[in-house]
Amino acid sequence: MMEKSRRSFLKVAGIAAIGLGAAPAMNFAALDSNGPALPVKKKNENALHAKRWGMVIHIDKVTDKIAKKISNACHIQHNVPDFTHEVDTQKFPDIRPVNPDQEIKWLWKEKFHYAFPDKGDEFLAEKFEHLPFMVLCNHCKDAPCVQACPTQATFSREDGIVLMDFHRCIGCRFCMAACPYGSRSFNFRDPRPFIAQIDPDFPVRSKGVVEKCNLCAERLAKGELPHCVEASEGALVVGDLEDPESEVRKLLKEHYSIRRKQSLGTEPSVYYIV
Amino acid sequence: MTNKWIVTGLAVFVLAVLSPFWFNMVTTTQAAPEPELLGPAKEARKCVLDKYEMRANHMSLLDEWRDAVVRDADRIYVAANGKSFHMSLSTGENSCLGCHEDKEKFCDSCHTYTSVNPYCWECHTNPKEIE
Secondary structure, eight states: OOOOOHHHHHHHHHHHHHHHHHHHHHHHHHHHHHOOOOOEEEOOTTOOOOSSEEEEEEGGGOOHHHHHHHHHHHHHHTTOOOTTSOOOTTTSOSOOOOOGGGOOOSEEEEOHHHHOGGGOOTTOOTHHHHOOEEEEOOOOTTOHHHHHOSSSOEEEOTTSOEEEOTTTOOOOOHHHHHOTTOOOEEOSSOSGGGOSSOOTTSOOOOTTOEEOOOTTHHHHTTTOOOHHHHHTTTSEEEEETTOTTSHHHHHHHHSOEEOTTGGGSOOOSEEEEO | OHHHHHHHHHHHHHHHHTHHHHHHHHSOOOOOOOOOOOHHHHHHOOOSSOHHHHHHHHHHHHHHHHHHHHHHOOOEEEOTTSOEEEOOSSSSTTSHHHHSOOHIIIIIHHHHHTTOOOOHHHHSOOGGGOO
16 A cells, blocks of 8 residues: 655645646637637618617608508508408408407507697697697607506617517516507407418517517618608608707708697607697 | 236236337328428538538527517628528518528428427418419
């Protein structure tokens, strides 16, 4: 049997300690030179950017016809169900009758005194009685729906868009109660039977999920303008509210504009030039 | 007498405990479906991750993609192998179904075999399924 002296033990222990220290250092060196590349996630090169997206609506340029065109463009391409659509009973048998109160809408026309209840003066200019006011999610700077959402399914994106992650929505509808603009709709039933032609470029929602305008985030990411803007014949303009040189800011500088229920302090990003 | 009963009891117990094995010996079992590469995927032969990692972790990858797309507005994924992909299940040529054309064979065959029911297609649409 070998005699263990303190000296030989310390020698071995010292060498072992050097070895332990060397391993991470060598691993690090190996990684640095030819380790595996890490995957990268990035934006499209032609994506549109803004510090805070906003919209300006020229009220005088929106006629009833254009209003219809605008909401159709939005609803058809986002697979928003239309409950007046006749259901194909062969594909979807046993459809229960439609409750019109459960309609779903992202962008629609509204009368002035509903859109702006706090601005209904006694002797209002007559044109406001008839003009179609396009209303949609205001993408508020301080959005109450975002604060109400218990799962963070609704959130404020860095660029100011108030967006929904439909995957995470549990259908509690707190956001609908919180939104002062009625911009949100709930899927009380499976929307598929009421979609005439499903657009494969955008998902459908399922039963039990809230939905609303997303300012066409999927199009901005591709460098395209929102559907409503394209259909509006110049009546709707989107742009960066934080950039003084942007088109929306120039319009707001030149014209008098109003916002919906501004006194609530939600800071809506949709402006109406009246 | 007691011995006899104990042995019979044990035999019955062993038979009962091993019943799944007997059951499988009598019935025919289905072999796991082999993933089949078709169309553009067959030519490319290079997926987002390598084969075994993809098989084991595609669900985590999709989860990561979803958060990237919805929350950070990132839509392009440059994989470790240098190829870039559109982070989408079904939109565009560079998405999952853009390359793996047949959803039945690419998604459903394995999911059915393993009895998992992901709800992707409740909302997302396979462009091939629209008439």
